[in-house]
Amino acid sequence: MQNKQKVLVSAPLADDLLGRIEAEYDVVTLPSSTVLTAETVGEHADIVGWLTTVKQPVTASVLAELPSLKTVSNYAVGYDNIEVPAATERGVQICNTPGVLDDAVAALTVGAVLNAVRGLSRAERFVRAGQWVAGNPFPLTTDVHGKTVGILGLGRIGKKVAPVLHALGMDVTYHNRTPIDGEVPGDARYVSRDDLFAQSDVVIVLVPLDASTAGSIGAAEFAAMKESAFFVNPARGTLIDEPALVDALRSGAIAGAALDVMTTEPLPAEDPLMTLENVVLLPHIGSATVETRCAMADLAVQNLLDTLAGEQPKGAVNELKVGASA
Known part of the structure; x- marks a missing residue:
């Protein structure tokens, strides 16, 4: 049996949403408070997808250590934590969760x-x-x-x-x-x-x-x-x-x-x-309702799965260059 590709999840997900990813991928989970740097992200070098939050900087140097990465799905509308031009150059699809909040x-x-x-x-x-x-x-x-x-x-x-x-x-x-x-x-x-x-x-x-x-x-x-x-x-x-x-x-x-x-x-x-x-x-509670956070998480997971399946994600942030590859 062929080994599943790896996906890193460093955002809080309910068990049913995590299960949707685990059905197709080998999932590694980290607390959302974990911040990976270019020096520490190397142990996850083989991941093809990453579902994270705005608390995680996804810099050019971090991306350089993830040669297999195809997508970063942000569990948020904002994506200023991600160096989008660097991701685009590497053929990495960046996604967010617009509309639902x-x-x-x-x-x-x-x-x-x-x-x-x-x-x-x-x-x-x-x-x-x-x-x-x-x-x-x-x-x-x-x-x-x-x-x-x-x-x-x-x-x-x-x-x-x-x-x-x-x-x-x-x-x-x-x-x-x-x-x-x-x-x-x-x-x-x-x-x-x-x-x-x-x-x-x-x-x-x-x-x-x-x-x-x-x-x-x-x-x-x-x-x-x-x-x-x-x-x-x-x-x-x-x-x-x-x-x-x-x-x-x-x-x-x-x-x-x-x-x-x-x-x-x-x-x-x-x-x-x-x-x-x-x-x-106020303690940053703009989207902090049960219904909204569930919808955000659902969209973040769907963005991840759609991209990895070769489909256009609803929350695509960047337009990838033709022929670009991670």
């Missing part, structure tokens, strides 16, 4: 806006601390209806967020590199990037992380915002100059923020963000 992240984003503007987390802490007593009402917050929300990056998730916020009475604006042709959800109006930061009462960041966007939101953007404005980031922490955000929150340059992502995760107890009352801190 859009609804969950959109719902969290709307919740984060309401939390920041209406002070929901602060109000809950107020009650639990026993401060809600006669003669000591919770401080007034502000309405969302009648306000302007600016969405930086009106993609799949933004297009779900826009109509919900519009239904709550918000004027929705957006900025993409190029305006969207045709009808835009939520009657969203295109504005320049500068105007989005200057005119919005709430700024939501939904751009992908790449070389052009990393660290692209900093002191200049926060200085341009209204003192009454709120900043919401459910995308990636490293899109932001975090010390500049801390300075803006401390100084009152902006009213508050809601973050589901940070530069360092988990957020260290000594991080300056932990000391600020005007920021809502």
